[in-house]
Amino acid sequence: MSLSGVLNTARFALDSAAAQTSLVSRNISGASDAAYSRKIVEGRAYSTELGASQIRRAENPALFGRATEARSQSASASALKDGITQMRSFFGGDQQEGSPAILIGKMQTAFRTASSDPSDKVLAGRALDAANALAYSIRSSSTAISGMRNDIEARLGQEAEKLNTSLAAFENLNGRIVGGTRLGQDTTDLRDQRDVVLRDISNSIGVKAFSRGDNDMVLQTDSGVLMFETRARPVSFQSAAPISSGQTGGTFKVDGVAVAGQNAVMPTTSGAVHGLISLRDGVTADIETKLDETARMLIMAFSESDQTAGGTKPDIAALFTADGLTGLPQSGVNVPGIAQRLTIASSVDPAKGGNIALLRDGGIGAPSDPDYRRNVSNLTGYSAQLNALSQATDQAMAVDPNAGLGANHSVLDFTTRSFGALEEARRSATSSAEFTSIVLQRSTQSLAADTGVSLDGEMARLLELERSYSASAKIISVVEAMYDTLLGAVR
Amino acid sequence: MQLLPTRLVNAGPMEGLARLQADLALRQKELSTGQKADIGLEVGNEIRRNVSLRSSLNEMESFQRLNGVAATRLAGAQTALTSIANSASEFLSNGIPARDAPNARFLMGQAASNALSDLTRNLNTEIGGFPVFGGENLDAKPMKDFSGVEGNPAKAAINNLFQTEFGFLPDDPLAANLSANDLSGFLTGPFANLFDANHWGTLWSSASGSAMRSEVSPGIEVETGSTTHLSGLRDLTQGYVALSFFKDTAINDAAYKGIIDAALGSTSNASSELTAAQADLGLSEERVSNATERLGEMQTVFSRSLTSLEAANPIDVAAKINSLLTGIEATYAMTARLQRLSLLNFL
Numbered sequence: 001m002s003l004s005g006v007l008n009t010a011r012f013a014l015d016s017a018a019a020q021t022s023l024v025s026r027n028i029s030g031a032s033d034a035a036y037s038r039k040i041v042e043g044r045a046y047s048t049e050l051g052a053s054q055i056r057r058a059e060n061p062a063l064f065g066r067a068t069e070a071r072s073q074s075a076s077a078s079a080l081k082d083g084i085t086q087m088r089s090f091f092g093g094d095q096q097e098g099s100p101a102i103l104i105g106k107m108q109t110a111f112r113t114a115s116s117d118p119s120d121k122v123l124a125g126r127a128l129d130a131a132n133a134l135a136y137s138i139r140s141s142s143t144a145i146s147g148m149r150n151d152i153e154a155r156l157g158q159e160a161e162k163l164n165t166s167l168a169a170f171e172n173l174n175g176r177i178v179g180g181t182r183l184g185q186d187t188t189d190l191r192d193q194r195d196v197v198l199r200d201i202s203n204s205i206g207v208k209a210f211s212r213g214d215n216d217m218v219l220q221t222d223s224g225v226l227m228f229e230t231r232a233r234p235v236s237f238q239s240a241a242p243i244s245s246g247q248t249g250g251t252f253k254v255d256g257v258a259v260a261g262q263n264a265v266m267p268t269t270s271g272a273v274h275g276l277i278s279l280r281d282g283v284t285a286d287i288e289t290k291l292d293e294t295a296r297m298l299i300m301a302f303s304e305s306d307q308t309a310g311g312t313k314p315d316i317a318a319l320f321t322a323d324g325l326t327g328l329p330q331s332g333v334n335v336p337g338i339a340q341r342l343t344i345a346s347s348v349d350p351a352k353g354g355n356i357a358l359l360r361d362g363g364i365g366a367p368s369d370p371d372y373r374r375n376v377s378n379l380t381g382y383s384a385q386l387n388a389l390s391q392a393t394d395q396a397m398a399v400d401p402n403a404g405l406g407a408n409h410s411v412l413d414f415t416t417r418s419f420g421a422l423e424e425a426r427r428s429a430t431s432s433a434e435f436t437s438i439v440l441q442r443s444t445q446s447l448a449a450d451t452g453v454s455l456d457g458e459m460a461r462l463l464e465l466e467r468s469y470s471a472s473a474k475i476i477s478v479v480e481a482m483y484d485t486l487l488g489a490v491r
Numbered sequence: 492m493q494l495l496p497t498r499l500v501n502a503g504p505m506e507g508l509a510r511l512q513a514d515l516a517l518r519q520k521e522l523s524t525g526q527k528a529d530i531g532l533e534v535g536n537e538i539r540r541n542v543s544l545r546s547s548l549n550e551m552e553s554f555q556r557l558n559g560v561a562a563t564r565l566a567g568a569q570t571a572l573t574s575i576a577n578s579a580s581e582f583l584s585n586g587i588p589a590r591d592a593p594n595a596r597f598l599m600g601q602a603a604s605n606a607l608s609d610l611t612r613n614l615n616t617e618i619g620g621f622p623v624f625g626g627e628n629l630d631a632k633p634m635k636d637f638s639g640v641e642g643n644p645a646k647a648a649i650n651n652l653f654q655t656e657f658g659f660l661p662d663d664p665l666a667a668n669l670s671a672n673d674l675s676g677f678l679t680g681p682f683a684n685l686f687d688a689n690h691w692g693t694l695w696s697s698a699s700g701s702a703m704r705s706e707v708s709p710g711i712e713v714e715t716g717s718t719t720h721l722s723g724l725r726d727l728t729q730g731y732v733a734l735s736f737f738k739d740t741a742i743n744d745a746a747y748k749g750i751i752d753a754a755l756g757s758t759s760n761a762s763s764e765l766t767a768a769q770a771d772l773g774l775s776e777e778r779v780s781n782a783t784e785r786l787g788e789m790q791t792v793f794s795r796s797l798t799s800l801e802a803a804n805p806i807d808v809a810a811k812i813n814s815l816l817t818g819i820e821a822t823y824a825m826t827a828r829l830q831r832l833s834l835l836n837f838l
Contacts, residue, residue: 452496
């Protein structure tokens, strides 16, 4: 090894130290950026420009995959939990004061009080108010839930757009990464950015990522449908809005394959899309059906029949009825959408030109037909009808089994169980959301622990580099001195 | 071994902070309301128990309130009947000896008039504006006042019947020729019919025939009022009316004595009928008070159950709040100290 060889080596060492220092400064600048992965020097640096073969980034594909999965699970669970919590808010607070079950109890009490003095119009008015409050609560919460389902249709459309945008960005980055890798360039920052896009995608839909040669990536949904392979595949959502009670909504498709909604052949099991579809076609549809059944049961429970002995006239809808209802609904069969049309008969409501005395006398469903009137002797203190009204919601009747609560219940019992079902769904969804959120936190932390930047570590490295730089510089000055000595000796 | 990224080291303690703060807010709400916050979230489907208990408690409270009203009404009716019964037995105990007195006609007639207005007043008893003897007709006075203009239809009916039977009116001088026997047929026949169930509602009372019925506990209905149609009351009225109506007519004293005898007989009948009616009323009163007692016991049990499900123990809550505050303070302290721990400070 000649002196000039030593000089060369020292010069290379200086270059290398300079290049590694630039890497340290990159790391320091990215220290607080969650998307930044630590850059590491591999092998020996031979030039100021570090190429692809000399830089690698800190990565842990297994942990990254786990975190991606956890993110999709958490997105799904929190979409479901948020939706159910919003639905619960339609029914009042901690005392359940807006729930049909409690409002039915208040109506019963009001009827009972009115029956203690059937001639008192004020008491009758209060009973009518209680009935109106119940009808209004059912109508408005059903309308609100319907609104929620249609909002979900809009959000699913937005998710599809978001995914298409993200996949386009992914395509762009992936292309540049593959090209850069082939040319031997440093693609570590691009790969960091690509990971960010992948993270966004995993929020919307469950995704599995596969690596190929040249840092290429292939993306599939968690159910195996191809989303990206060299080119992005199209994501589409056909909205079915406005959806009404009992209708299912639109279908979410990736690359033409249905992955969520009706007829999903390869359904996704995580991501916000999954959570939203679950909310739309599962819980909200279920609660809507239960409200529809409640409305139908109220109409049946308060229906009136022919009071004449051996009378053959049909039963008619009376105190509780629905806009556009003709005759009575069929016993034990759900009528989708009836909850949004539930109303109190105007024949008994003074505010709509009706006669409040019909509450006591009967014949609310047909005020001009004496055959349906119960108070035939026109007694001012007739209490039998009001007593019957206060007990109507305690009578068991046929329930549509499709409402998921059995085939025979009183209205009061049915509404209590419905409320229980809603709270159970909320408890379960909230607990899932908490759990998946914790799993997500832990996995992102583990990943960050492997790939993040420690300022202390970088500072220590910097000290090392400084020392090696001065050592190399020292060598150069020593060699220079040796040259001087040599040349001095030769002269 | 890897150095922990700076971002994690600093952010670590603060991540838990969000949960601590959310918990603190809930505990503070519990402390101020005394109720567990968001029970439905904790118990899920079991909320049905809370809803049922609350519903039942509301229902029982309404029954208690209404039963109180019913009890007061029944007590009012019972008091009135007692007064009527006492007045009837006084009438009997005075009347039997007075029958043979020289001014029996004057004494008995006057006594009957007084007893009749007493009866009328008692039967028009209202409790809180509610006529307790109205049956199911609540908007008119149950008993018409015979001595005034309200009694004119009844008086006209008696006159008509008398005329049909004897061919002349009671004021006619010819009436003085009637004997006690003549009158007795009249009194036990057409006259008595005026007080039967069919004519009672037209001539004497606007009350309906059935008493008010109310639910006193779920599924159990009881009579919570009375009606003037009770047979004892009708019989009493019959006796009093006979004596007071014919007192100032043209019939002779001997015939009037026949009326006295008939009246004493029907009054004595009425007394025992009234006793039975009061027993029935007493039974209703007992049923109402039993229902109230039973409901009261159930209310206590249910109320205790609901409290145990929903009440927040203030001591527990205060302790939790303390430990949360300590945790939050510790988090802040840790974060501050970790910020100072950096190699940069030592270079």
